[in-house]
Amino acid sequence: MLKVAVVTDGPYGDRAYETIKMVFDTEYIELEKPTDMFMDELEVPEDLLKKIKESNILITYTQHPDVTLDLVDMVNKDVDYTIVAAWTGEGFKNQLERYENVTCPYIMCELEENGNPTFDEFASKIGKPKIELLLDGNKLKEVVVLRSSPCGSTAFVADYIGEKYHGKTLDSEELPVESGLKLQHYPCRAAKMRLFSDEECKKEMASGHHRDAFEEAVQFSNRRLENRELKV
Incomplete structure (x- = not known):
């Protein structure tokens, strides 16, 4: 079964977890949100990082841009596809989507199949109604x-x-x-x-x-x- 990791550092992502876990094997992972505007380096506990890397689909609801960017950089080669649910600014979106297996949808209920087998398996059940x-x-x-x-x-x-x-x-x-x-x-x-x-x-x-x-x-x-x- 497809493995999905929903990662958050704030109030979003819990509903997605409740919905997705009814279809796929899903983990809900909460990271500590940095208190400063700028962050030196993201530190993810080893047990949580292992769960994220073992997932096929990573969905980030992290609000701090440094957390989002560092997390995508950290696990990009391990997960099959990353969906960035929370982002601000076209420049940041373009920076994230330089990876071919990362997408930043405008809203999460617009997701549809895109030709990637893993993403398509997910998007066949979760996304555009x-x-x-x-x-x-x-x-x-x-x-x-x-x-x-x-x-x-x-x-x-x-x-x-x-x-x-x-x-x-x-x-x-x-x-x-x-x-x-x-x-x-x-x-x-x-x-x-x-x-x-x-x-x-x-x-x-x-x-x-x-x-x-x-x-x-x-x-x-x-x-x-x-x-x-x-x-x-």
């Missing part, structure tokens, strides 16, 4: 999460939609919009990980990804239903 709608005749029976956002918001939205629309025919416009709106009620932390950004609100982007996922699921279910009726 992907939903399947199971029908009983032409009525909704169950919402299945095929790929979840790391924070767990996909399950939150899926449970709501599954309960509200259970036993109802699919509305190709209402259901996707409702799913996007429901995401707004989830306490998303994405915006707090990227400081001083004037770009599109991360929460709005996450809402859009969930709306799109349900829209695609509705379209797929309707096509499948039409094909079934044609065969009959």
Whole structure:
């Protein structure tokens, strides 16, 4: 089974750990956050460093840039792929992504397969939301999460939609919009990980990804239903 290490030096990463551990063998590793703005050298306890190096996927939620950069430099040759979840500034992003096996996503719920076998195995289950709608005749029976956002918001939205629309025919416009709106009620932390950004609100982007996922699921279910009726 794929091994994942979620590393943090602050308040972020716990939700990702709770979500990812349901799919992959996952370790949650807390490092001490430096008190100074600049740090001489990162020191990681040997037992924790061993766990990180033994992982296939490293996900960093470390907020101190020196911790993030030093950690990536330290273990880059040992882990298959590193996902930097918390970063600030395009220059820092470019510095990290000089390694071919490091990515700094704008938000974690935009992750999709990129051709790397290890990363693709991870991103097939965790990343950009992907939903399947199971029908009983032409009525909704169950919402299945095929790929979840790391924070767990996909399950939150899926449970709501599954309960509200259970036993109802699919509305190709209402259901996707409702799913996007429901995401707004989830306490998303994405915006707090990227400081001083004037770009599109991360929460709005996450809402859009969930709306799109349900829209695609509705379209797929309707096509499948039409094909079934044609065969009959």
